[in-house]
Amino acid sequence: MNEEIVSVSGVYFSYNGDFVLENVNLKVKEKDFLMIVGPNGGGKTTLVKMLLGILKPAKGEVKVFGTSPENVLDKIGYVPQKMNNVNDMPLTVLECVLTGLKSGFFKIRYTKNEIKKAEYVLSRVEMDKFKDKKMSELSGGQVQRVYLARALISSPELLILDEPTSNIDPYGSFCFFTTLEEINREKTIIMVTHNLNLLATKINSVACVNKYLLYNDKPELTKEMMEIMYGIHDEHYCSMGAYVAEEIKHLTKCEGENCCHYKGRI
Amino acid sequence: MLELLNYDFFLNAVYILLFASIVCAVAGALIVINRMVFLAGAVAHAAYGGVGLAFFLAQPVLPITLAFSIVSSSAIGIYTAKKTSRIDSVIGIFWALGMALGIILIDFTPGYKADLMSYLFGSLLAVSSNDILMVVVLSVISILFLFAFYRQLVLFSYDREFAFVKGVNIVAIHTLIIILSAVSIVILIKIVGIILVIAFLTIPQYLSEGKTNTLMGMILLSCVYTICFGISGLIFSFYFNTTSGASIIIIAGIWFVVEKMFLGIKNGKSEKIAT
Numbered sequence: 001m002n003e004e005i006v007s008v009s010g011v012y013f014s015y016n017g018d019f020v021l022e023n024v025n026l027k028v029k030e031k032d033f034l035m036i037v038g039p040n041g042g043g044k045t046t047l048v049k050m051l052l053g054i055l056k057p058a059k060g061e062v063k064v065f066g067t068s069p070e071n072v073l074d075k076i077g078y079v080p081q082k083m084n085n086v087n088d089m090p091l092t093v094l095e096c097v098l099t100g101l102k103s104g105f106f107k108i109r110y111t112k113n114e115i116k117k118a119e120y121v122l123s124r125v126e127m128d129k130f131k132d133k134k135m136s137e138l139s140g141g142q143v144q145r146v147y148l149a150r151a152l153i154s155s156p157e158l159l160i161l162d163e164p165t166s167n168i169d170p171y172g173s174f175c176f177f178t179t180l181e182e183i184n185r186e187k188t189i190i191m192v193t194h195n196l197n198l199l200a201t202k203i204n205s206v207a208c209v210n211k212y213l214l215y216n217d218k219p220e221l222t223k224e225m226m227e228i229m230y231g232i233h234d235e236h237y238c239s240m241g242a243y244v245a246e247e248i249k250h251l252t253k254c255e256g257e258n259c260c261h262y263k264g265r266i
Numbered sequence: 267m268l269e270l271l272n273y274d275f276f277l278n279a280v281y282i283l284l285f286a287s288i289v290c291a292v293a294g295a296l297i298v299i300n301r302m303v304f305l306a307g308a309v310a311h312a313a314y315g316g317v318g319l320a321f322f323l324a325q326p327v328l329p330i331t332l333a334f335s336i337v338s339s340s341a342i343g344i345y346t347a348k349k350t351s352r353i354d355s356v357i358g359i360f361w362a363l364g365m366a367l368g369i370i371l372i373d374f375t376p377g378y379k380a381d382l383m384s385y386l387f388g389s390l391l392a393v394s395s396n397d398i399l400m401v402v403v404l405s406v407i408s409i410l411f412l413f414a415f416y417r418q419l420v421l422f423s424y425d426r427e428f429a430f431v432k433g434v435n436i437v438a439i440h441t442l443i444i445i446l447s448a449v450s451i452v453i454l455i456k457i458v459g460i461i462l463v464i465a466f467l468t469i470p471q472y473l474s475e476g477k478t479n480t481l482m483g484m485i486l487l488s489c490v491y492t493i494c495f496g497i498s499g500l501i502f503s504f505y506f507n508t509t510s511g512a513s514i515i516i517i518a519g520i521w522f523v524v525e526k527m528f529l530g531i532k533n534g535k536s537e538k539i540a541t
């Protein structure tokens with residue numbers, strides 16, 4: 001128990017020139033449910049891609065299950081954020097989910113067992129009715145549900161989700177998170193999200209990413225996190241910030257009046 | 267019409283069409299769903315460098331062009347596999363460079379180059395048994411490729427990043443698809459010629475894409491389309507004494523327009539405006 005699943009130490013990353021992430025440290029333990037928050041462009045997706053070995057750190061070390069990510073991809077389920085890579089090729093929902101299995105060679109037909117598995121995970125995200133539909137005919141939220149099923153089908157030990165509910169309706173995301181909570185009983189979950197309402201429930205730790213990473217092992221945003229995320233506690237005030245402040249105030253028990261100034265990406 | 271079957275050159279053309287349609291259906295489907303049409307265009311025109319080389323060395327054209335195209339398309343494939351921005355400019359450079367190389371090499375080649383035109387416009391009615399043998403071998407290879415990597419190909423085509431996370435070798439699959447395109451293009455040079463290659467790799471595939479739910483279905487259907495277009499084009503060219511390659515493409519093009527108009531009315535589909 002409490003084995004270390006993810007360990008990121010002293011990581012720097014830049015796409016071309018400026019560092020997008022600086023001196024990032026993070027540990028995720030078995031059966032954690034970590035929520036990653038931060039402003040747009042803060043570096044959340046970049047961090048997630050490093051956990052998957054898609055991107056390599058310029059400096060520092062990323063270890064997943066004690067080794068580099070490429071060696072343990074079998075144990076990781078991934079739900080990507082990007083929706084614009086969606087291809088309108090002929091592909092049914094069922095086959096899309098089946099691509100989450102190990103590919104292998106000289107395998108064209110899927111076995112009964114594989115199809116059963118796919119139908120089961122589809123029913124978990126309430127998409128079993130759509131299994132014969134084409135992927136290109138689904139709505140954005142339906143696609144995200146299918147992607148969760150695609151990640152679940154390989155029974156991963158670690159589930160990494162990048163804004164999985166950005167297109168899912170409020171009731172739908174409530175159900176989605178309930179499903180994740182169930183899954184969390186057996187699996188470790190790392191989820192990027194902008195849905196701060198979750199702080200109250202399901203998750204057990206928070207990381208806030210905006211070039212730097214701040215970590216809290218309780219499901220609460222600290223004052224420092226508010227500072228690097230939204231610049232709250234500035235003297236300045238802006239209407240954009242006011243809305244964010246209202247949303248966040250009761251979650252963080254922020255006392256200050258008119259204390260918000262939206263700073264965005266560092 | 268049956269009397270056509272008495273002519274050897276006609277039968278040879280039919281044989282080569284049947285096997286070529288397999289290679290083209292596989293390569294074309296992968297080109298279309300991976301949005302590599304422009305890339306395939308570059309490979310096709312770069313192949314002219316191979317034709318030039320064969321003339322220059324006074325060697326048989328198809329084998330030399332095949333070798334040249336496999337080498338150049340591997341380079342294009344490896345170079346373009348990971349890059350995403352401005353990739354079209356780079357492809358455009360390959361496109362022109364191969365073509366220019368071919369022209370220069372032919373300039374350096376002494377003598378009369380009568381059959382050069384046949385590589386630009388195809389020469390389906392002058393097929394040798396060696397040509398047929400080559401196409402049969404290549405069609406077997408492309409079937410093996412499709413069967414071996416089917417799941418990887420589906421995954422790669424739909425979502426490359428996810429394919430990477432599932433352990434698929436992205437650079438290898440990308441490069442293999444481009445090499446397969448190069449192979450199909452060299453075969454098509456014989457059938458429709460360099461200039462018209464792209465239509466043959468895209469019209470049947472485009473027509474099939476909407477009618478099926480799987481990649482395999484799309485490949486099988488485009489194979490059928492390719493054979494139908496090929497044989498009717500061949501018959502047309504025989505009776506009207508027209509260039510066979512262009513006749514095939516014209517028939518494919520006319521059918522494309524007819525089908526699009528007919529289907530559009532039948533389904534009462536709303537037109538999508540922009541994007």
Ligand SMILES: Nc1ncnc2c1ncn2[C@@H]1O[C@H](COP(=O)(O)OP(=O)(O)OP(=O)(O)O)[C@@H](O)[C@H]1O
Nearest residue numbers: 015016020038039040041042043044045046047081
């Ligand atoms: N492929 C890329 N090339 C260059 N810069 C990039 C690339 N992808 C992201 N960036 C930059 O890196 C920074 C971090 O991007 P990232 O996608 O990690 O942000 P994010 O926190 O996931 O944002 P969001 O909430 O919008 O998803 C941004 O400033 C972005 O401009």
Ligand SMILES: [Mg+2]
Nearest residue numbers: 044045081162
């Ligand atoms: Mg992101």
